[in-house]
Amino acid sequence: MPVSLRRTTTLRKRIIPLLPATLLCVSTHAAKPNVNAPKGGILVRNIQGEPTSLHPLLANDLYAQFVHSYVLDSLVDRDLETFEFKPRLAEKWETSDDGRLFTFHLRKDVKFHDGKPLTAEDVKFSLESVFDKNFGSVHWTPFFEGLDHVEIVDPLTVKVHLKNNYFLNFAAIGSFNIFPKHIYGDAQKSKRLTRELMGSGPYKLERFDRGIRIVLQRNEDWFGFKAPEWRGFGNFNTIVFRFVKDEKIALELAKNGEIDFDYPVRPEIVEDKDLAESLGKSLVANRVENLLPKRYMFVGWNFQQQLFQDKNVRIALAHLMNREEINKKFRHGNSLLATGPTFIQSEYAPSSVKPIPYNPNKAKELLAKAGWSDPKKGILEKDSDGKKIEFRFTLLHSNKDYEKYWTIFREDLKKVGIEMNIKFVEWGAFLKLLDAGKFDAVALGWGGSFDWDPKPIWHSASAVPGGSNFIHYRNTDVDKLIDQARFESDKRTRTGLLRNIYELIAADAPYIFMFNDKYEYYLNSSKIERPADTFAYDIGHEYWWTKQK
Template structure:
């Protein structure tokens, strides 16, 4: 009996030891796994339904676009389309597609698939126009089929490997627009099976295919062994892990729990540089963090003098010092000076409380007023700590009699409420998608993009003079002409003051030294991971 008991104990112990060994082997069986720590969860995995970086950073690795940005800049090069040509009036674009490419469900990628996706996005009467509002399509192409100003007239398959776009008007940024990750091509078979389900179970042609999604925790992607770029991806698995607290995420990086992290606290950048096991990548600051006044609300900010006064009462240098640790520059215009068309002649509103008080008095608010200010609770590349930024502004505005109530929500709720215009004022930001001024000025400040529930222009600012300039610039294919028009547009925006442009940040991405080939400094901050490797 004693021997039997001993045997049982030994057996249990052996099973326990073997389970540990098998678990370890199981982890090794994952091969090269990259764990990316990030500040918030994804909204949807259907790229046409989202505008947030947390979603697009994942979908960019599941899907491909017709054309893509080059590794070193925002110039456009081939992707699913090998080559293209345009008519003399630039209203007809013809793309020659790569042959032999398959979607991750085994179906063929072809011209019909491209036409199917664009028809789904543009036509609200299309039976597969489901799952959301397709906001980016409206932002970039002047609305939807039937809307005045809609850019794309038709998309048709000429043959299996040739697709042709007919435009109602030429569009200067057309090629740059279709390179955006929002316009990646999804499997028609998957869409037809469940158009709304694509947001949870994506199917593209990209380097990684979807494995699982645990809400507010992890999204796991597996290597697409049949990827059309031979030799890629290098990784076997990618896990995007949501960790809202920047400091906790940095601790996880230092301990080796994660391999890469974005949303690095500016103060931690110096720590990374001193750590021999970590590397720091500083992205090109093609972004803007701003404070938006909701001009559709019946509050004092409907008055231009009030908006100008509040601009005078924000100490941007203090924000940069206390929140960004110097890793940002003051914003003068709604886009950074790294974008062509930036108006260098415009002067910013200086920090001048006397001037601010004078304007408030002229507007009839000499005794001040109350204002509710939304501040994001989750870190963003353009705003690592929205609450702290709000508190600096709250302190500044109190000096001129404006009593600010700060309100915060989780990121998905924040997007929903601001997109519907429920705020009085809100801290927000934008990371450039394609290197074109249109992507900042038209998307964020034109009257076309005040459509709810996914307004890009959350100021609900509607200026007819500005709209005319932006439309003329968008329809021009002459870069010099477009530059002059955008310079004029920025003058109007500065005077009307629908925003307080705050900063252009230099977002930091920290990663382990064994992570190789990560192009983490690209101005488009949705990271492509096909070329990334782990070298231990």
């Protein structure tokens, strides 16, 4: 599942002074939570953008996911060292021999933040709400196509009946957040709860100050604080989320002690010698290597726009982005050039698929093949239905820190007669334009996935309002292979199918696939202690605590 939810922006310490050469932290042995970590203190985290909504079902951006991860609980969770499933709301579970029935046994001591008990009714409601048209949560639909119905056995036991053997059935159902029926049961009323959030997790929502912050308080009644498998988790009394997008402002706030944790940050924040030295003793810049699937950046083309319907044009545009220069100039060469629709380090990314190189001459050749010429010696033109059209388009983006990337791209496009306007749009308005299909091109990013299912982003069935295939990409061969791969139980065979899908999508060039990071980069305050620089499968900031004086 892309970043567990939907889309992201281009778009996570005994402290010593930050050295000019940033430390590379590689997890060479198992990291362990500090089960005796002291409780208390405040963690102020910059999540770099404001959630458009906190609704547990309808919120569809990464910013909301950050908040959900503290406030909501799922039936099971992943161990950060082994990546095996471990109990969360469900203390145990069974799977039938044919894989078509999951039985979950809930803990007895779980309460929502308003004091009411979490029961099987809430599990049934949460899972089946995905299909309630009154909610319209279409971004979740591809992951729940295997769900038939949820049977309540007793107040603490549910049986999840499945209608197929989709390979991610257990992961999708087990990791889905459970929310209270008594709060969200009326879909129309609950849609208005954009600044409220009720869950059963380790933190409660205290307040949401639009444009400023979200404040969470530790839930002392959380079952996990008594469960052995969750010891060392959730040590801060208060979590504060800030929405500072401007990188320079965020750095100054961090230097002044007003931000304790900023993740993810761009590689140059950590790699630049002068910038690293300027951080002083109050901050540590971290470059860590772990097994977390890596994000990739992209520029996506709206297939509903005539300009981008010709594959030769899309490949030409990819040849006109000088990713090598951008990587060297702004990312210190520490990113890999992406080749296709999941991170290049994935087992589903064939090594035979190579990055499209910067090659203006090849781009000109492809544009001429597509019928574009430059009679005015300045802007490309083409005959379309008896009319002359010029090659002009607008690139929408929502993060000013990356505008310098698009400026380089714009200048290279201009040299061959293509005019690109760069337009910054605030995140909430950006999402509305995306869902309405009112854009030419967009700059965004997707998170990686261990078990890749391309359907939400690349299947034609997902090209609907609110769906993740917002560029309206369609390829019948890709659709057929996706449908086959989703129900292939043999991992080796499924991997082969997914590699074929990767090759077909990469060849269509629906995006300019830009970068995959080699490392994770983050900043943290000197008042924070950590059990390790990183766990095997994530940073593990949920296990941090306040340094004792």
